[in-house]
Amino acid sequence: MDEAWLGVDLGTQGVRALLVAADGEVLGSGSAPLRNGHRAGVRHEQDPAEWWTAVCAACRTALAGARARPAGVAVCGTSGTVLLTDDGGRPLGPALMYDDRRAAAEGARLRSAGLAVQDTWALPKARWLTAAHGPGRIAHQPDVITAALTGHRVPSDSSHALKTAYDLRRESWPELTGLPAGTLPDVVRPGTRLGEVCGAAATATGIPAGTAVIAGMTDGCAAQIAAGALRPGAWNSVLGTTLVLKGAASAPVSDPAGVVYNHRAPDGTWLPGGASSVGAGVLTARFPGADPAALDARAAAFEPSGAVAYPLVSPGERFPFHAPGATALLLGDPESDADLWAALLQGVAFTERLCLDYLHQLGAPLDGPLTVTGGGARSAYWTQLRADVLGRPLTVPARTEPALGMAALAAYGTGAGAGLAQVAEGMVRPGATVEPRPGRTARFAEPYARLVGELEARGWLPRAVAGHARARLGRNTPGS
Template identity: 85%
Template sequence: MAWLGIDLGTQGVRALLVTADGAVLGSGSAPLVRGRRGGVRHEQDPGEWWEAVRAACRAALGAARAEPAGLAVCATSGTVLLTDAAGRPTSPALMYDDGRAAAEAGRLRSAGLAVQDTWALPKARWLLDRYGAGRVAHQPDVITARLTGRPVPTDSSHALKTAYDVERERWPDRTGLPAGALPDVVRPGTRLGEVCAAAADATGIPAGTPVVAGMTDGCAAQIASGALRTGAWNSVLGTTLVLKGAAAQPVRDPAGVVYNHRAPDGTWLPGGASSVGAGVLTDRFPDADPAALDARAAAHEPSGAVAYPLVSPGERFPFRAPHATALLLGAPESDADLWAALLQGVAFTERLCLDYLHLLGAPVDGPLTFTGGAARSAYWTQLRADVLGRPVRVPERTEPALGMAALAAYGTGAAATLADSAEAMVRSGRVVHPRPERTARFAEPYARLVDELTARGWLPTEVAAHARARIRTV
């Protein structure tokens, strides 16, 4: 048997048909090219998502000799739009990083809701003010409605940033949205329906295939890493950095920096998303050969400069500072030294995220995996392990679509737990061990960055003190 995972990304759609033991029987992808960016604006045409899903699924299933026993869909976290009662889009989709609803977010925080400026709830209010009445939908809801031929509930993972209370499993009372605007919600892994005849004709997915409620792309990548047992963590480094772990209880954070997704079995997936990441490399070095610069960067450990390489203004994790900007302390002596400073800066941020999680009482000492595009760089992977001072595992295949295939297998009853399903599908890959002498080299520049972030008023003093104290334990 095989299961189909569909990933609605920022730049394209990916589909994978995967067996229970992780063999990929078919894959397909299609680009998303009609999005609009500018300043704090980032929106996409929801109609293009369906066109890309059709193409990606047909490619994944075209040469495969097996039919999917179920499917699940993941998408970007915090992307929201309006639909009519039939589930048809009536507005553009405001993407996960669209920042036009900052004023609405401020009003919601004043009312006692812990939301960030780019979360889905303030953006839903912004859309309703401009496009009139409608039903709030998340990115995968548009696709699951097309697949089943009718509107279906959203999943609690995508609803989290619309302020859904995953502990009480209900919407809060103070959303400021009209009655009936919010969708029904189910846990990930819940069966939503079956692929209808019209969707089967469009996608090549057999009619009657079960459709299972999915999770956000960050959670999907975590499933694909196999990091689902208590104490395990997955660090996803792509354009930006996301850390997600597994815990028996939610991790409480009064600052609202760390949030908790709920796993299908009722356990918890705490984590946070930073605005640092590999995106800064393409901004600073648009025509660079990354492998060549990696090789040259090895001569600068540590770099002559210390960086906090924000991809865009504002930071969300390991501290909330809406007005934070990228910083560079010192003057790099060459492009290779600047490249090294940026790589190291991301690794320092990753370390600070784990220090913050430790301060909050999160279980952080279990296995750590690296996924995302940056994990393809052997040099950067080793550098990150050195800075963190702990071994890391890089699974063989870590695409969010694989995580959705594992969730579909669990949701259709093929595995007793989601962890069992994921561990059966995930190919373990390689383990990278830190080099203690290199770890020691990075203690001083890490402490220097912590001091600078504190001096600028971005990093709370208690977080900084805990990070400094932890230096002695690494």
């Protein structure tokens, strides 16, 4: 049988599984929805039991009739999602999702103690959980699945542990977590072998018993692997409900403000990046049931729009600045739905440019290719608009699902290649490159500067960051 690897992606709304060969051919795929999450105000929970049910369904579909036996499986999840488990890795209650904001007071206390954390990060939520619902062991989203696959509790990967304040330089937990002894998990690097699929899990999932279970990474890192953006200077911009930028560097990018954080690749290199609360989610919120392609066609008449937007999906911003009190804004009055749609598309592109300007200020390497992935990359018009606003070419890989990234990591973890970048590049199918149209970047300089000024005036964007962004007007966003 052909050799292949299984990648599993635990998303917010569903689970996706892909069986992938070394050359990137997808030999099987499956998905299952997650419908029972609970959102109310600052609260966002999911039932971990539903994760396992969905993983079983997605994997059985992906493997049904496949001509290959998986040599390994790796799992990614949402960054910052945590829960309490017993000593065997079994959930003790619901999981607090990545955007649950009930631990804001804990976040403030941790920052006052000197830890650079954000309110939605896992460590504040871990402290809130143990105080309100403990005792128990802290686990990250994929830990539940890898424990079920192996039949015993397993270490967390350092990628998911990052937002629980795991120190990636020292590869140890800091002393200031404030959590009881024995609460935090052991941690290993992504790509580490955690064990093998046990008999009970094989029956439930269809994954053969004995298949290697490999430590995964967060969904943002998984998408970056799937984009092949692992060489220093390369970046991947994931535009889904929100916007995530992930890059590759030989050394971590230092950010005293804690806005940019650094994951560590299995080979010890660094993956800096950040996650914004701006994204495509605002489109479905403002235009429920609309035809995006039809609105894209009409929006082309408004370049630039008569209004300037900062289209936050939910209150609070994390990147390119930290402002828990930030709210969505719209400057000016759009003349039509098409003009408003244009303003929202452009607002996301402006945010993307500001993220790159901030990374440039921090000294991050930006001279490599920029790939774009996520649901937003499926819009040809929006991708062209983003290239115009950024003033640089954008590459759209043929297939960019996080589950593909986990298949590549599983291949790396089972010894299929010398390095993760090499394995990923073998699996990634090249796609189209979108060049900025001549003269279009200059059209958007004034509304971009206007947005930067408004964010600064509201006290959300630091003066130095705003000044750096204005100083780069008229330049393209690569390392210049």
